[in-house]
Amino acid sequence: MASYTIHVNGADHTIDALPDMPLLWVLRDFLDLTGTKYGCGIGACGACTVIMDGEATRSCQVQIKDVASAKVTTIEGLDVNGNHPVQQSWVTHDVPQCGYCQCGQIMSAVALLSKNPKPSDKEIDEAYAAQICRCGTYVRIREAVKHAGGHMGEK
Amino acid sequence: MIAEREVTRRNFLKIVGSVGAGFALGSFTAISGCSPKKAVASSGSRDFAPNGYLKIEPDGTITVTIFKSDMGQGVRTSMAMLVAEELDADWDAIKVVQAPASAAASVQGLGVGGSSSTQTTLTQMRQIGAAAKTMLVAAAAQGWGVDPSSCTTSNGIVMHEASGRSAPYKDLLSAANTMPVPNLTTVRLKDPKTFKIVGKPRNRIDNPLVVTGKAKYGIDVKIDGMKYAVIARPPTMGGSLKSFDAAEAKKIEGVTDVVKVASGVAVVATNTWAAIKGRNALKITWDPGPNPNLDTASILTQLKSMLTTQKPAVPAGGKSVEATLDLPYLAHATMEPMNAVADFRDGRCDIWVGTQNPGGAQQDVATLLGIAPKDVTVNVMLVGGGFGRRGTVDYAVEAADVSRAAKAPIKLLWTREDDMRNDFYRPMSHHSFFGAVDKDGNPAVWLQQAVLTEGNGMMKTEPNAQTIYALPAAQCLIHGGIKPPVRTGAWRSVINGNMVPANECFFDVLAHLGGKDPLELRLKLVGDPRLKTVLKMAADKVGWDKPLPPGSGRGIACFNGYLAAIAHVVELTVKGDEIHVDRVVAVIDVGMAVNPRGIEAQIQGCISDGLATALRAEITVDKGEIVQSSWDNYLWMTPEAMPKVEVYIIQTGDKVAGMGETGYPSVPPAVANAVFAATGKRVRKFPIKVSELV
Numbered sequence: 001m002a003s004y005t006i007h008v009n010g011a012d013h014t015i016d017a018l019p020d021m022p023l024l025w026v027l028r029d030f031l032d033l034t035g036t037k038y039g040c041g042i043g044a045c046g047a048c049t050v051i052m053d054g055e056a057t058r059s060c061q062v063q064i065k066d067v068a069s070a071k072v073t074t075i076e077g078l079d080v081n082g083n084h085p086v087q088q089s090w091v092t093h094d095v096p097q098c099g100y101c102q103c104g105q106i107m108s109a110v111a112l113l114s115k116n117p118k119p120s121d122k123e124i125d126e127a128y129a130a131q132i133c134r135c136g137t138y139v140r141i142r143e144a145v146k147h148a149g150g151h152m153g154e155k
Numbered sequence: 156m157i158a159e160r161e162v163t164r165r166n167f168l169k170i171v172g173s174v175g176a177g178f179a180l181g182s183f184t185a186i187s188g189c190s191p192k193k194a195v196a197s198s199g200s201r202d203f204a205p206n207g208y209l210k211i212e213p214d215g216t217i218t219v220t221i222f223k224s225d226m227g228q229g230v231r232t233s234m235a236m237l238v239a240e241e242l243d244a245d246w247d248a249i250k251v252v253q254a255p256a257s258a259a260a261s262v263q264g265l266g267v268g269g270s271s272s273t274q275t276t277l278t279q280m281r282q283i284g285a286a287a288k289t290m291l292v293a294a295a296a297q298g299w300g301v302d303p304s305s306c307t308t309s310n311g312i313v314m315h316e317a318s319g320r321s322a323p324y325k326d327l328l329s330a331a332n333t334m335p336v337p338n339l340t341t342v343r344l345k346d347p348k349t350f351k352i353v354g355k356p357r358n359r360i361d362n363p364l365v366v367t368g369k370a371k372y373g374i375d376v377k378i379d380g381m382k383y384a385v386i387a388r389p390p391t392m393g394g395s396l397k398s399f400d401a402a403e404a405k406k407i408e409g410v411t412d413v414v415k416v417a418s419g420v421a422v423v424a425t426n427t428w429a430a431i432k433g434r435n436a437l438k439i440t441w442d443p444g445p446n447p448n449l450d451t452a453s454i455l456t457q458l459k460s461m462l463t464t465q466k467p468a469v470p471a472g473g474k475s476v477e478a479t480l481d482l483p484y485l486a487h488a489t490m491e492p493m494n495a496v497a498d499f500r501d502g503r504c505d506i507w508v509g510t511q512n513p514g515g516a517q518q519d520v521a522t523l524l525g526i527a528p529k530d531v532t533v534n535v536m537l538v539g540g541g542f543g544r545r546g547t548v549d550y551a552v553e554a555a556d557v558s559r560a561a562k563a564p565i566k567l568l569w570t571r572e573d574d575m576r577n578d579f580y581r582p583m584s585h586h587s588f589f590g591a592v593d594k595d596g597n598p599a600v601w602l603q604q605a606v607l608t609e610g611n612g613m614m615k616t617e618p619n620a621q622t623i624y625a626l627p628a629a630q631c632l633i634h635g636g637i638k639p640p641v642r643t644g645a646w647r648s649v650i651n652g653n654m655v656p657a658n659e660c661f662f663d664v665l666a667h668l669g670g671k672d673p674l675e676l677r678l679k680l681v682g683d684p685r686l687k688t689v690l691k692m693a694a695d696k697v698g699w700d701k702p703l704p705p706g707s708g709r710g711i712a713c714f715n716g717y718l719a720a721i722a723h724v725v726e727l728t729v730k731g732d733e734i735h736v737d738r739v740v741a742v743i744d745v746g747m748a749v750n751p752r753g754i755e756a757q758i759q760g761c762i763s764d765g766l767a768t769a770l771r772a773e774i775t776v777d778k779g780e781i782v783q784s785s786w787d788n789y790l791w792m793t794p795e796a797m798p799k800v801e802v803y804i805i806q807t808g809d810k811v812a813g814m815g816e817t818g819y820p821s822v823p824p825a826v827a828n829a830v831f832a833a834t835g836k837r838v839r840k841f842p843i844k845v846s847e848l849v
Contacts, residue, residue, distance in 0.1 A: 017426075017428075018407075018409065018428060018429065020432075021426070021428040022428065025427045025428040028375075028427070029426040029428075032377065034368070034371070034374075034375035034377075035368015035369070037372075037490070037491070038374065038427075038492070038568070039571065040787075041431075041571060042571070042785055042786075042787060044785055044786035044787045045490070045571075045786045047490060074368070075366075075368035076367070076368050078367075080367060082363050082366050082367045087366040087367065090366045091358060091362040091363060091366055092358070094362065094752050095362075096227075096359055096361070096362055096366070097228075097359075097757075097760055098225075098226055098227030098489075098490065098537075098538060098540045098541075099227070099361060099362075099364075099370055099539070100490040100491045100539030100540060101490045101539075103365075103366075103368045106366060124794070125794060128793075129794075129795065130786075131793070131794065132490070132786055132791050132792075132793065133490070133763075134488060134489060134490045135490075135540060135756075135760045135763075136759060136761070136764060136767075136792060137756070138763060138794045138797040139759050139797060140756070141794065
């Protein structure tokens with residue numbers, strides 16, 4: 001075990017962990033930030049997506065020893081009351097079915113729209129490459145991303 | 156007063172208890188912590204909780220207890236809508252809580268499956284809302300000294316128009332508690348034509364929790380002293396543990412225990428990662444068991460061996476055609492892999508689990524531990540996808556097994572690989588057809604044979620395979636008895652997911668053999684008038700007669716079941732080895748819609764499933780092991796591959812159709828038929844590969 005201090009949702013957290021422990025399990029098991037979901041552990045589904053220094057990042061693919069000074073934002077750090085434009089768009093467009101993957105889907109949208117508030121379909125496809133929703137909410141995810149893009153910065 | 160109220164409540168429970176099997180309201184009253192005595196003692200006169208399903212608090216919050224698991228089908232929303240409708244409640248005041256299957260509960264009715272959640276509970280939930288409203292109105296009327304029948308209700312308020320008086324429900328609670336409880340079977344229900352909430356699109360009630368990460372699934376549970384566990388299971392089907400050496404595993408920091416359990420070797424740790432690393436470090440010798448050479452090809456050979464070679468006579472001047480279709484095993488692959496938290500101590504066990512079958516979990520955990528079901532509490536968590544998988548409760552039993560062996564509260568996680576390789580798979584099947592048309596091109600012979608693998612007895616195939624078409628001399632032979640050691644179970648739409656693609660593909664073959672348009676021939680021969688309507692409307696919406704560019708094609712298929720009728724039209728383009736689906740139109744007659752928004756979501760989701768299984772996903776077997784392990788080799792739909800999707804909902808009648816399963820079966824055949832329209836070649840195998848077309 002080694003001691004690491006990581007920066008999550010605006011606060012520093014010091015954790016004793018195995019150096020190769022994926023950020024995913026640090027968030028879930030140690031920091032109780034369970035909105036970040038385990039889906040596959042191999043970076044193939046996107047359920048564990050968080051934002052690291054502005055980039056959508058699959059937290060199962062980042063080891064704690066490599067997090068260093070990166071600023072990590074999880075769904076819990078977005079808006080606790082769900083008032084972020086992307087969260088609101090997700091509610092308005094009634095995206096979730098089982099809901100399990102949706103925090104990851106939302107974080108991908110936030111990362112995309114922060115840089116590009118009016119993404120084309122192709123740009124949305126690229127941002128969502130290999131991000132799976134087993135319930136098949138893709139149609140509504142796309143609608144919600146487009147709608148939210150028009151409202152970024154209104155928060 | 157208290158005594159009176161108690162009698163009232165008892166009467167209520169008695170009345171409710173007489174409604175019929177599966178409606179154990181008395182028990183639910185008990186499990187929600189509101190047994191008659193307790194409710195009176197604890198809530199005093201402040202809350203109005205006429206039964207365990209419904210509670211109104213002095214601040215106006217109306218809590219509906221949901222006794223069906225929500226795995227994405229939206230039943231927490233639709234059930235609350237039904238209560239709110241008859242109660243004439245303000246929708247924004249509605250909250251839902253989940254009923255556990257606990258010590259005191261009869262868990263009948265908690266299970267979910269077969270698209271039955273909404274339809275079976277429709278009347279019950281309406282009656283509960285109506286009974287509560289009757290009591291609130293009676294309370295207001297008594298206070299005003301007027302006849303209850305002269306009062307009206309709307310948006311959580313009782314009104315007496317003649318005198319201009321009104322009272323919100325929250326001000327009537329203590330008085331309502333003293334009112335007689337109506338007989339649920341005769342309580343007056345609304346005319347559906349006057350519905351204000353039911354039938355109007357509503358967003359899912361859990362959305363705010365989901366989008367903030369606050370929604371708690373089974374995998375999110377953490378209890379005091381809890382440890383994390385994963386289990387090493389035999390890689391081959393039918394394999395077993397010979398021996399293991401845990402020395403290296405125990406060296407991993409965080410690993411606290413390695414224990415033998417019924418299904419393998421469990422590694423217990425202070426966090427998930429240590430448990431996974433510990434498992435990787437185990438040295439295990441497995442006995443591969445009796446199936447080390449089992450593979451998909453040998454299973455297919457077994458299936459084909461069941462076919463008969465009979466061929467009915469072809470009418471003079473007619474022509475005949477033969478075709479086969481192979482469907483693979485499919486994994487459920489829910490986004491949330493199987494997991495459960497179990498705490499077994501002092502002769503009791505508490506379970507936290509996302510399940511479609513809390514009663515089964517309670518029973519099976521009790522059996523394993525040798526305790527009474529009443530000593531097992533099942534806390535039903537949100538379900539991160541079910542699709543039939545979570546009707547089987549093996550993972551909850553495993554968690555209890557590990558908790559017993561490790562003497563600690565345990566969160567058992569199945570990694571994605573565990574989940575995909577230890578599923579109860581949608582059965583693999585082989586379908587064989589012989590058909591003929593007469594000299595005018597009309598279908599004259601239809602002989603279908605279907606052989607489905609059986610794994611755990613669930614797939615005892617019912618002979619429901621007759622076609623939906625009026626076909627002369629149609630014969631349907633279902634052959635059973637092939638039981639490879641691959642576990643099978645219910646998968647979205649169950650047997651329909653095998654039979655409908657096969658039938659709808661061959662109908663297309665027969666139509667083309669006779670030179671008929673597949674839509675026109677369906678309209679001519681289909682028996683169900685609702686199917687006729689949805690077929691026509693789907694064709695209209697898509698523009699059935701509009702030509703498509705070369706390389707593109709349009710296919711149609713339909714299905715009726717679960718009280719619904721649905722048609723799908725798929726437009727796609729084949730370029731080289733690639734099949735790109737451009738557009739899918741679905742038209743569904745749902746009977747009476749409770750939540751059109753939820754229905755649309757289910758049909759959209761079923762289209763994703765249908766495309767994934769038509770074009771990408773399969774589970775295969777090699778050397779006795781499941782080959783696929785994760786999303787990188789069990790390929791599902793991805794955003795960029797989703798076509799334009801249009802869902803049209805029509806309503807006929809007052810029956811509420813099931814939605815979880817209905818939208819799936821006709822998607823894969825519509826794809827296959829579109830592939831034929833685009834290429835002139837037939838699909839013989841799902842998932843479809845251009846190189847395998849004939």
